[in-house]
Amino acid sequence: MKASIKPGIILPWLMIAVAFLIPAITSNSFYQSLFIVTFIWIIVNQGFNIILGYTGYCSLVQGGLYGTAAYITAILTTAYGTSPWVAALVAVCAVTVLSLLLGLVVFRTYGQFFAILTLVMGLALYELFKNLEITGRDVGIAGVPSLLPASWPAVSYYYLVLLIMLGAVAFALWLRKTRLGYALRGIGANEKLAASVGISLYKYKIAALVLASVYSGIGGVLYAYYMNFVSPEPFSVTASLYMLLAVVIGGTGTIAGPIVGSFLLVFLPAWMQELEAYQLTIYGLVVILMIRFMPRGLVSIGSYVKGTSPAESAGQ
Amino acid sequence: MLLQQLLNGLVLSGLYLLLSLGLALIFGVLEIPHFAFGAVAVTGGYVGYVLVNLLGLPVWAGIALAVVISAAIGVLLDLLPYRDVNKLPPLNAFIVALGLMTFLNNTLQLLFGPDQVQIKLHGEQLVYLGQLVLTELRVALLLVAIVIMVVTWLILRRTKIGIAVRAVAANREAAALMGIDIRRISAFVFAYTSAIGAVVGIIYGGLYSLIPTRGDNLIFFGFAAIVLAGMGNLMGTIVASVILGVFQAFMIGYVSSAFSTVAVFGLIILLLILKPMGLFGKEVRR
Numbered sequence: 001m002k003a004s005i006k007p008g009i010i011l012p013w014l015m016i017a018v019a020f021l022i023p024a025i026t027s028n029s030f031y032q033s034l035f036i037v038t039f040i041w042i043i044v045n046q047g048f049n050i051i052l053g054y055t056g057y058c059s060l061v062q063g064g065l066y067g068t069a070a071y072i073t074a075i076l077t078t079a080y081g082t083s084p085w086v087a088a089l090v091a092v093c094a095v096t097v098l099s100l101l102l103g104l105v106v107f108r109t110y111g112q113f114f115a116i117l118t119l120v121m122g123l124a125l126y127e128l129f130k131n132l133e134i135t136g137r138d139v140g141i142a143g144v145p146s147l148l149p150a151s152w153p154a155v156s157y158y159y160l161v162l163l164i165m166l167g168a169v170a171f172a173l174w175l176r177k178t179r180l181g182y183a184l185r186g187i188g189a190n191e192k193l194a195a196s197v198g199i200s201l202y203k204y205k206i207a208a209l210v211l212a213s214v215y216s217g218i219g220g221v222l223y224a225y226y227m228n229f230v231s232p233e234p235f236s237v238t239a240s241l242y243m244l245l246a247v248v249i250g251g252t253g254t255i256a257g258p259i260v261g262s263f264l265l266v267f268l269p270a271w272m273q274e275l276e277a278y279q280l281t282i283y284g285l286v287v288i289l290m291i292r293f294m295p296r297g298l299v300s301i302g303s304y305v306k307g308t309s310p311a312e313s314a315g316q
Numbered sequence: 317m318l319l320q321q322l323l324n325g326l327v328l329s330g331l332y333l334l335l336s337l338g339l340a341l342i343f344g345v346l347e348i349p350h351f352a353f354g355a356v357a358v359t360g361g362y363v364g365y366v367l368v369n370l371l372g373l374p375v376w377a378g379i380a381l382a383v384v385i386s387a388a389i390g391v392l393l394d395l396l397p398y399r400d401v402n403k404l405p406p407l408n409a410f411i412v413a414l415g416l417m418t419f420l421n422n423t424l425q426l427l428f429g430p431d432q433v434q435i436k437l438h439g440e441q442l443v444y445l446g447q448l449v450l451t452e453l454r455v456a457l458l459l460v461a462i463v464i465m466v467v468t469w470l471i472l473r474r475t476k477i478g479i480a481v482r483a484v485a486a487n488r489e490a491a492a493l494m495g496i497d498i499r500r501i502s503a504f505v506f507a508y509t510s511a512i513g514a515v516v517g518i519i520y521g522g523l524y525s526l527i528p529t530r531g532d533n534l535i536f537f538g539f540a541a542i543v544l545a546g547m548g549n550l551m552g553t554i555v556a557s558v559i560l561g562v563f564q565a566f567m568i569g570y571v572s573s574a575f576s577t578v579a580v581f582g583l584i585i586l587l588l589i590l591k592p593m594g595l596f597g598k599e600v601r602r
Contacts, residue, residue: 058407105585108592112349112406116543117588123536124581131574237532241414248411277426284419288397291411295404 019162023155036158038266039165040222041246045258046172047215048243051208053253054184056191057110059209060240061102061118062216064125067235069095069220074141074230075134084147084225092217099213103206110191122237129232140231147225161222168215173255175211184208188253245283249290251297260298320448321569322562327454329561330461333554334516335538336545337468338509340553343542345485345505347402351413354535355420356393356510360386361517361526362424365435375437379518383511390510394503417531424528437522457519464512465554477504540584546594556595 018025022035044066051059069091076087102121109117129135148156175181183204186194195201224230242265250261269279294300335357342350363385368378397416401409439453471478483491484501492498520526520534541560545552563583567576587595 056407058410105589109588112410113543113588113592115407115410116349116539117585120536120540120543120581120584124578124585127575127578127581131578241418244411244414278422280418280422281426284415284417284422287415287418288412291404291408291415292397295408 016166020159023158029154032155032158034266034270036161036226038262039161040219040226041242041262041265042165042259043168043222044216044219045243045246045250045262046168046255047212047219049247049253049255049258050172050175050184050215051212052244052247053257054181054188055205055208056188057107057205057208058115058244059106059118059212060115060237060244061106061121061125062212062243063235063237063239063241064122065095065099065213066216066220066223066239067129067230067232068098068125069217070224070230070235071129071135071141071220073221073224074144077145078141078143079134084145088147088221088225091221092214095213095217095220096210099210100206103209106209107202107205119237119240122240126232126236129235135232138232140229142229144224144228144230146228147222157226161226164218164222168218169255169259176255180204180207185253245287247297249287249297251299254297254299256299257297264298317569321565323445323448323450324569325562325565326558327450327457327561328565329558330458331516331520331534332537332541332561333461333557334464334512335534336541336553336557337465337550338512338516339535339538340542340545340550341468341481341505341509344550345481346398346502347406347409348398349406349410349413349539350398350509351410351535351539352393352416352420352531353509353513354531354533354538355417355424356386356389356531357513357517357520357534358526358528358531359389359420359424359517360510360514361435361521361530362428362433362528363514364518365428365433365521365526369433369436379515382518383514386514386517387507387511390506390508390513391503393510394506398502398506417535421529421531428528430527432525432527433521434525435518435521437518439522453519453523457523460515460519464515471508477501481505537580540580542594544584544587544595546596549594549596552594552596 019035023032026032044062048059048062051057051062072091072094073087076082076090077084082090102118106114106117106121130138135141146157148160176185183194183199184207186197186199187201187204187208191201220235223234246261246265247258248261249264250259251257269276272279272282275282290297335353338357339350339353342348342353360382364378364382367373367381368375371378373381393416397412398409401412437453439451439456441452443450443452443455472482473479480491480496481501481504483494483496484498488498491501516534517526520530537560541556542549542553544556544560560580560583564576564580567573567579571579
């Protein structure tokens with residue numbers, strides 16, 4: 001990624017081309033699955049970036065919402081025999097509504113209070129997953145079907161997730177140039193100033209949270225259909241923290257940042273497998289060092305990736 | 317039965333009180349949301365475990381030494397990860413704290429493994445107060461919590477360094493202009509609160525048990541208390557800790573222990589909806 005000499009438009013398209021060719025390049029299913037997981041993280045993290053990177057509000061309930069979508073998918077398909085696509089739709093809609101309700105409440109606070117309140121909500125959701133009968137308590141829910149017909153080749157899910165991911169990134173890119181996108185970044189840069197030029201803070205902040213949560217919801221649904229199994233652990237507060245870390249390490253407020261961060265999030269641990277026990281220790285250190293010495297993230301080294309001038313996100 | 321539950325609640329409150337006292341001091345004075353404080357407490361607990369269980373020191377000596385070591389760790393935290401962190405945007409301080417929490421949790425896991433350990437503090441004898449029963453250790457916890465509160469209050473009110481700490485909390489720039497060495501105050505606050513953390517960790521490890529990630533649970537309750545109080549408000553912190561501890565004990569006693577945590581989180585969410593700046597926080601219109 002670093003070696004690009006030619007600036008601008010070529011690199012993203014080249015990466016998309018490579019992404020499409022991955023199944024042809026490597027039939028290694030281990031690598032394919034790493035890519036699928038990375039794509040799911042990219043979706044979720046792009047969403048996280050909309051709330052954190054643009055408005056500056058650190059919403060740590062996203063991991064819980066991600067889990068809520070996965071659990072709704074699992075419950076509908078296993079206990080009620082709902083067809084997979086309908087279940088997916090219901091799950092994303094449910095998370096959207098839930099986030100709207102949360103938004104009405106959480107934006108009464110700001111700054112660290114907001115981060116802590118959403119953290120507490122994320123914890124409450126996790127505790128519910130772990131203790132409710134319907135979510136299978138500690139064990140979780142097995143036997144979630146696949147989203148695509150069983151007769152299709154296994155690689156089709158790879159392409160499905162890739163396409164949805166590209167759509168999600170394209171939407172995030174488009175959003176930047178809309179009125180809403182500018183308003184959200186205005187809030188992040190200077191909330192009082194934004195209010196004084198007539199941006200309705202409450203409405204826009206709720207919109208940002210809902211958008212972020214749609215992304216989390218889509219990610220959760222794709223996760224459930226990929227793993228065919230859900231359990232509480234992947235949706236603990238740690239999930240929200242990973243989103244935060246991926247976005248911050250990649251580059252807050254940029255489109256490329258969450259993508260770079262998601263790759264690191266998945267591939268570094270996979271490559272450090274011998275060091276598995278040390279993973280999180282190193283992770284913690286890296287986070288501290290990054291935030292102390294490179295607060296704008298990895299993409300600030302190369303601002304050549306399209307639409308990601310780090311100066312734009314300086315408001316963070 | 318009701319009074320017994322109330323007493324059990326007060327014991328929990330004592331634990332939350334000490335945690336939230338440390339958090340409130342660090343937040344109130346240095347404006348750092350020290351999310352790693354639970355992990356620091358557990359680290360102190362493990363130091364106590366090494367000294368008392370593994371090296372066989374007498375309990376009082378083990379605790380005293382662990383407190384000193386923990387204070388030194390606190391100074392290190394102030395010098396390394398948290399150095400000048402309050403000059404960065406608030407969110408960055410928060411992320412540093414989360415990184416530190418992850419680091420400490422997993423370093424403990426590497427050193428001690430994931431299994432739970434219990435510190436041999438003894439103190440299992442029952443103490444009867446009329447019809448109520450508590451173990452010696454629980455009584456000790458309550459007394460320690462009260463003593464630490466009083467000592468903290470005296471330090472803040474009566475000593476030179478305590479007055480300097482309050483001056484920094486009230487107005488950092490003005491305090492610096494008056495010749496107060498902010499770095500020294502910062503190191504002192506970290507050392508003092510980390511020492512309290514070690515006490516919490518050791519008592520918790522004797523009363524229940526320690527696992528490397530126990531700090532996560534502790535910190536959420538500690539933070540819950542200071543958020544409820546309105547961050548940095550010391551008197552409010554006491555009241556909020558008592559509310560949380562008693563509420564949780566009643567939930568465990570009368571409803572279900574599995575859902576007691578959810579219920580506590582629900583209570584916090586509800587109270588914050590009603591009072592977004594905390595029960596005793598100043599209302600700020602933005």
